[in-house]
Amino acid sequence: MKLSIIVPAYNEEKTIERILKKLVDIQLPSQVEREIIVINDSSKDNTESVVTNFIRLNPSAEIKYVAHAVNQGKGAALHTGIQKASGDYLIVQDADLEYDPEEFNILLKPVLDGFADVVYGTRFMGGNAHRILFFWHTIGNKFLTFLSNMFTNLNLTDMETCYKLFRSDLIKNIPLKEKRFGFEPEVTAKISKVPGIRIYEVGISYYGRTYEEGKKINWKDGFRAIYCIIRYGLLG
Template sequence: MKSSNGGAQELGTSIQVTPSSSRYVLSVLMPVMNERGTLLTLLDRVLAVPVEKEILIVDDGSTDGTRELLQREVEGKIPDVRVFYHERNQGKGAAIRTALPYAQGEFCIIQDGDLEYDPQDYLVILKAFSDPNVSAVYGSRFTHGMPKMRLANRLINRLLAWMVRSFYRTPLTDEATCYKAFRTEVLRSLPLTCRRFEFCPEVTAKLIRRHHRIVEVPIRYQARTIAQGKKIRWTDGVIAIWTLIKFRFARF
């Protein structure tokens, strides 16, 4: 991984960062891979949200020109935006783990590189942290009905939420939502090992097992298709199921 400030680091080695007092309200952790067509539009939408924030973009080994776009249009040109690079594709979870040590916000949120979610929903998510007992806030796509999506995605989302309710006794409706926000110190305290999309079930399991409170708020959602660039596959659903089972009983 190379960072926009010239450093280089592979995920498997230790990244030593001395945390400072929070400079921002929110750190937006944005893993991207082959998102050249949506990235600049998304970045404009994130920048338009009226909250003091930083954006930490991790290019996860893109091959479609995303990296070159970041270098040409973003890196070093927009205040409070930092860019990091993986030399090879390592996965969404790995990209989040790359960005997290550099976060300087009191809270952090995960933002995919597409346009399925509306960054204006950061505001309702952050409002839920007014309760000091809340450690994480999930933006639920399903509290006001089922948005349009592929049947397979609908079924796996229902199954994962059911597993959290049944195995972890926690009433979530949307375990797999991208919009997961955390108190940054809480997320840093979790011993994450994820590489790919298993970030979602792993972080959910470990939050609950460590008795952190998760609340949900409704958000907007517009699914994209595989043809439009959606990357999650049925095999990721199987891994998510196994991850929830594994961390229900694992010691960590």
């Protein structure tokens, strides 16, 4: 089995080398190969030089690098990564340090055991480490998940999580439109409508960062998420 790891990046020069090293070094099950796909969404900092230098110094790692000519948003970067992925399954890994790639093995287990087509890593279940940060962000995430569940008839606890593992043939056949953070509610609404889909959730850690540390999502993205939940929940 081959796992495609999609890494959208925008102005992540401070963290992306550490993430790439983790992605190269993690011990995956023996039957799982990996490819890493970095999509630089027209960063204004030194993200490109950091990535290309890492690739030069690690020639044995299977890393694809794609650069957008203009900034389009995280969703657009994920669209590109999905198109480029050659693995049987694919997973999203943000270029910051909020999620720990060591936990890929937790997400892979329901797949390797033959139970799951899609696995979400939830920040609101399990006993793993969670950084304490924003009260209203937590309330907002839980509200958006609740609203999403109303339209999809799922019982997710963390629709907005970065860690989403998909069977590649499923996600490649879903037409995705949202170019920013609306990707999360859109893809959730659309996969929920796939006949016979098997969706699982597993508890993960969360090492959140502040806006001073580079967090990008804001209240406007929350309103867009509500629109996307209703739009794609009703019309697909």
